[in-house]
Amino acid sequence: MKKIYFILLFSIFTISTISAQQKQTFAISDGNFLLNGKPIQIHSGEMHYSRIPQPYWRHRLKMMKAxxxxxxxxxxxxxxxxxxPGVWDFKTGNKNLAEYIKTAQEEGLFVILRPGxxxxxxxxxxxxxxxxxxVPNMVIRGNNAAYLAATKAYFTxxxxxxxxxxxxxxxxxxxxQGENEFGSYVAQRKDxxxxxxxxYSSVVFQQLKDVGFEVPFFTSDGSWLFEGGALPGALPTANGESDITKLKKVVDQYHNGQGPYxxxxxxxxxxxxWAEPFPTQTAEETVQQTKKYLDNQVSFNYYMVHGGTNFGFTSGANYDKEHDIQPDMxxxxxxAPISEAGWATPKYNALRELLxxxxxxxVPEKMPVITIPNITLTKVVDLADVKAKITPIINDNPLTFEQLNQGDGYVWYSKRFTQPISGKLELNGLRDYAIVYVNGKKIAELNRYYKKYDCEIEVPFNATLDILVENMGRINYGSxxxxxNKGxxxxxxxxxxxxxxDWKMYQLPMTQEPNLDAYKNSGKVNRPTLYQGTFELSKTGDTFLDMRDFGKGIVFVNGINIGRYWSVGPQQTLxxxxxxxxxxxxxxxxxEQKNDVIQKEVKTLNIPILEDLKAEKGQ
Structure with missing residues (x-):
């Protein structure tokens, strides 16, 4: 009987999407979600437009619907x-948010917007x-005039x-959604x-209303964190809560004694x-919990139903005391039920049978997959040659990325010594990864993840100390x-x-692919190196670059930064x-930052490698 009830509810929800521009009503009332006045249950999946190439949006949305x-x-x-600052792009490629939302509607899906x-x-x-x-006097995520002016501009x-x-x-x-997981931040910032x-949270919530949002609002927190995160006038929802009794009790407490849940x-x-095991969850576990929600009239949103990819420098990092930073892959x-490349997994198939x-x-057809004959790398250029054509910023002390007005990528710090010095080099303010050279010779790799901030060093007379520093992603969670700041x-x-x-700082943001046309081959072992090659295709399709022979770095294909790689894994393909x-x-x-050996080629695979964890040398 329950299954028939949910089929009817789902049918109502589906039929209502046929007319894409027909005005409807959606409300939270009498303990229910109401679509055109009738109770419905939300079966949603999280999927981020920025993590999927725009040409694939429709395919992935069809996968969700199926x-x-x-x-x-x-x-x-x-x-x-x-x-x-003040420059906005909502139109280019993956940034076209409105197009993503319209495409979702065309595929018969409603949209839940989470603007932060x-x-x-x-x-x-x-x-x-x-x-x-x-910005002077700004405090992120606080009751601060400079910050709240910025959030208002963003919402507008x-x-x-x-x-x-x-x-x-x-x-x-x-x-x-009003704010996001604010209850956890409140718990962490007891100061x-x-x-x-x-x-602060009430001002941000009011800003969303003031700019014009008129659909129902909700908050999203762990069930034990509602005191800090719940907002009057918004439905509290409980992230990750599997206990139905607890879920209903805490929502009732903060929402007029009733759901919806x-x-x-x-x-x-x-x-x-990076450098940690790839976590997994069985299809059976996910199906069983989904059944619990269905049987107890609990709406849900799979986070994630399809994760996608952190292209370029978009991945962030978590923070913990053991590692200081845990960079995201x-x-x-x-x-997720739909894999990074958009494939139906056993988890997807099991959930589809249930829902x-x-x-x-x-289910739409899988995107074509190809392998490419080994790609020969014909140009091998020492990064120092590129650096030599960059005008450095000179300062008495090293400057951060932010002081250099740089967001991402790398900064090459250089200092010439007129007198010899030796002993322990300490970079306690390293953010996040550095390779140290003296007169062009590699001395050490320092790494915030492993809390390795020092090394022994000997700098002779009239020598140059170079420190190439990578921003591995700014912290995205916690106090x-x-x-x-980076660098x-x-x-x-x-x-x-x-x-x-006289510290010299050479900026290497790598937001665009460096042009190597004017450079000759100069790459050497243990030097940061740029490799370049070309390849011909008679047909196109998805593929996976096999980076197992490389150390650490980034890859551009046809001018697009497809992301970071690191030999520690567990991700070994891009x-x-x-x-x-x-x-x-x-x-x-x-x-290639480390360049332990000169590379001749790069290979491709037709499947990803995401669970191959290796130890970092020297750790």
């Missing part, structure tokens, strides 16, 4: 759209633009893009009073970090989000002496979408 879902939830990433301003999401800086840290720009896409105006947006925290983040998998596969109805469409953020110390005077390849000539460039 799994039996009726809604898609997505964060909005502030730093993905404000690309420089903080989103976490294992995303660089939790969604905040890095340059907010340069966002609303321009999505105003007409609310269900009240014929669009698919049925709910909007700030609850009253002060509440002042929803788990806004139901985890069918989990996030993963390029792959955001998440062990599908007579109206559920067939340390306000301590997110060298404290004095460089050798043998107890602070090293000052997903290369076929839509970014072309028939005929294609190009590849690899920036």
């Amino acid at each position: 799994m039996g879902l009726n809604a898609v939830a997505t964060y909005v990433f502030w730093n993905y759209h404000e690309i420089a 301003p903080y989103v976490c999401a294992e995303w660089e800086f939790g969604g905040y633009p890095w340059f907010l840290q340069n 720009e966002l609303y321009k893009q999505v105003a007409a896409l609310q269900i009240t105006k014929g669009g698919p947006i049925i709910m909007v 700030i009073s609850l009253d002060e925290h509440k002042k 929803m788990v806004a983040e139901f985890y069918p998998g989990w996030l993963d970090h 390029t792959s955001y596969d998440y062990d 599908k109805t007579k109206e559920t469409p067939a 340390q989000i306000n301590a997110n 060298i953020i404290s004095p460089v110390i050798i043998n107890g002496e602070t090293i000052t005077g 997903y290369l979408p076929g839509c970014w390849l072309k028939k005929g000539k294609n190009s590849i460039m690899i920036f």
Whole structure:
């Protein structure tokens, strides 16, 4: 009987989406979600537009619909759209949020919008633009005039893009989230009073209303964190709560003694970090918990139903005391029902069997997959040659990325010594990964993850100390989000002496592929090296670059930064979408930081390697 009831509810939900521009109503009332006045249950999946190539959006949304879902939830990433102070991009490629929402509606899915301003999401800086840290007197995520002026500007720009896409105006947006997991931040920042925290969250919530959002609001927190995160006038939802009794009790406590009940983040998998095991969850576990929700009239949103990829420098990092930083991988596969490359997994098939109805469409065909004959790397250039053509910034002390007005990538710090010095080199302010050279010879690798901040060093007379520093992703979760400067953020110390005077800083943001046309082959072992090659294709398709022979770095294909790799794993391949390849000539460039050996070629595979964990040398 219950199954028939849910089939009827789902049918109502599906039929209502046929007319894409028909105005409807969606409300939270009498303990229910009401669509056009009738109770419905939300079966949603989280999928982020920024982590999927735009040409694949429709395919992935079709996969969701074919799994039996009726809604898609997505964060909005502030730093993905404000690309420089006051400069907004909501139109280019993956940034076209409105197009993503419209496509979801065309595929019969409602949309749950999660605009932050903080989103976490294992995303660089939790969604905040890095340059907010340069604004005088700004305190991120606090009751602070400078910060709240910035959030208001962001919400204003966002609303321009999505105003007409609310269900009240014929669009698919049925709910909007106020802030995000704020209860956990309140619990971590006990140095700030609850009253002060509440002042902040209430202002942000009011800003969402003031710019024009008129659909129902909700909050999203762990069930034990509602005191800090719940907002009057918003439905509290409980992330990760599997205990139905506890879920209903805490929602009733903070929502007029009644539901509806929803788990806004139901985890069918989990996030993963470099140098740590890849976490998995069985299909049986996910199906059993889904059944619990169905049987108890609990709405849910799978986080993630399809994770996708942290292309470029978009991956963030978590913080813990053991490692200081836990950088998130390029792959955001998440062990989700739909794999990183958009494939139906056994978990997907099991959930589809549970959720599908007579109206559920067939599973769309898998995107074509190819392997490419080994790609020869014909140009091998020492990064120092590129650095030599960059005008450095000179300062008495090393400057941070932010002081250099740089968000991502690398900074090469260089200092010439007129007198010899030896002893322990200390980089206690390293953020996050460095290779140290003396007169061009590699001395050590320092690494914030392993808390390796020092090494023995000997600098002879008239020698040059070079330190190539990588930003591995700003912290996206926890109290340390306000301590997110990158580069060298404290004095460089050798043998107890602070090293000052004429530090040169060469900026290598790598936001665009370096042009190597004017350079000759000069790459050497143990030197940071740029590799370049071309390859011909008669047909295109998805593939996976096999990076197991390389050390650490990034890859560009046809000018697109497809992400970071690191030999420690567990990720050993990089997903290369076929839509970014072309028939005929294609190009590849690899920036290899460690370069333990000179590479001759790069291989591809037709399956990913995401669970091959290796020990870092010297750790």
